[in-house]
Amino acid sequence: MAEKLRAWLILTRGSNLPTVWSNLFVGWLVGFLFAQHMPIVINALIQLVGLWLGVSLTYVGGMILNDAFDAKWDAERRSTRPIPAGVITVWQAYVVGAGCLLLGFLITVKSSYSDGRNVFNDHRSWVMKLSLLLTLCVLVYDRWHKQVAWVPLVMATCRALLPMIGFAAIGDVNLLFAMPTKQMWALLVHPLVLWILTYSITLVARYEASEGQPPRWAEWLLFIIPLPLLAAGAVWGAGYFCWALFCCGLFWYWIRRSNFKHPLPAGVGRRVADRLASFPFLDLAAATAFLFFTAQMKGSESSLENMYVGVTRFLGLFWIVPMGCLGLTLLFRRWIPTT
Numbered sequence: 001m002a003e004k005l006r007a008w009l010i011l012t013r014g015s016n017l018p019t020v021w022s023n024l025f026v027g028w029l030v031g032f033l034f035a036q037h038m039p040i041v042i043n044a045l046i047q048l049v050g051l052w053l054g055v056s057l058t059y060v061g062g063m064i065l066n067d068a069f070d071a072k073w074d075a076e077r078r079s080t081r082p083i084p085a086g087v088i089t090v091w092q093a094y095v096v097g098a099g100c101l102l103l104g105f106l107i108t109v110k111s112s113y114s115d116g117r118n119v120f121n122d123h124r125s126w127v128m129k130l131s132l133l134l135t136l137c138v139l140v141y142d143r144w145h146k147q148v149a150w151v152p153l154v155m156a157t158c159r160a161l162l163p164m165i166g167f168a169a170i171g172d173v174n175l176l177f178a179m180p181t182k183q184m185w186a187l188l189v190h191p192l193v194l195w196i197l198t199y200s201i202t203l204v205a206r207y208e209a210s211e212g213q214p215p216r217w218a219e220w221l222l223f224i225i226p227l228p229l230l231a232a233g234a235v236w237g238a239g240y241f242c243w244a245l246f247c248c249g250l251f252w253y254w255i256r257r258s259n260f261k262h263p264l265p266a267g268v269g270r271r272v273a274d275r276l277a278s279f280p281f282l283d284l285a286a287a288t289a290f291l292f293f294t295a296q297m298k299g300s301e302s303s304l305e306n307m308y309v310g311v312t313r314f315l316g317l318f319w320i321v322p323m324g325c326l327g328l329t330l331l332f333r334r335w336i337p338t339t
């Protein structure tokens with residue numbers, strides 16, 4: 001029984017789940033400021049937990065199906081994986097993986113409205129489309145990632161969709177498009193950065209179970225990735241730029257430290273694990289937008305001032321959740337392999 005449970009945990013790559021929560025959280029947090037009506041705090045938090053559960057099931061389902069599709073390849077090259085080792089059958093992996101994907105989609109969509117009406121309002125419509133795209137990207141990656149060179153672009157899209165789902169679940173997307181162009185693009189930088197980082201990680205991860213070394217440009221790309229977040233911080237103001245710079249500095253230090261500790265080619269696996277754990281640093285930098293819009297509410301017209309009182313209850317969460325997710329990732333990967 002313990003062996004079976006351990007095998008399922010290995011298939012899920014569950015140690016990476018906190019980074020998924022962090023990605024979605026920042027989008028949801030900023031979306032909270034764009035809500036048409038200030039949600040009741042407890043209802044908003046319940047919705048967040050539902051979104052986390054939905055995307056977690058989507059992630060877990062995708063990872064399980066990944067091994068199911070790779071069963072033959074793993075039997076030839078990684079015979080200790082749970083499926084070629086005979087602990088879990090391919091059929092079991094397909095059934096559980098597909099079930100998690102379906103359930104994750106349904107829970108994510110169900111958690112996307114906060115006004116209590118059982119209708120397909122704008123929130124649910126947007127989240128349904130984004131979640132469906134996420135599910136399709138997961139399936140495309142799982143099915144063709146060993147055969148097609150461009151598939152890492154699809155995996156990158158999966159990460160980029162997470163903050164977008166979080167935003168659309170609670171925020172009014174129409175208000176986003178009504179913003180000044182510079183501020184709108186500054187908000188969209190976060191999904192872009194997640195997309196580029198995930199692409200780089202996926203590209204490097206391909207060399208974990210094969211010969212050769214990752215291309216050097218993929219390593220240097222990591223140090224360029226946070227620059228759009230610094231540009232976004234500059235849009236919000238000097239103080240916010242300094243905060244974004246501090247968070248990006250933590251990211252650069254983390255990557256540099258990992259490179260020294262895990263030289264190539266033997267260190268590919270550990271580098272991939274550290275890069276996956278680095279997402280919360282960039283999420284924290286992206287939360288600069290939340291700080292800016294919260295400050296804008298203070299001292300404004302009465303309706304925004306009232307919103308400010310409600311928003312202040314979330315001020316501590318903007319850094320507690322990403323850093324907590326980093327800690328959980330480092331804790332979980334002691335028992336559950338990252339890759």
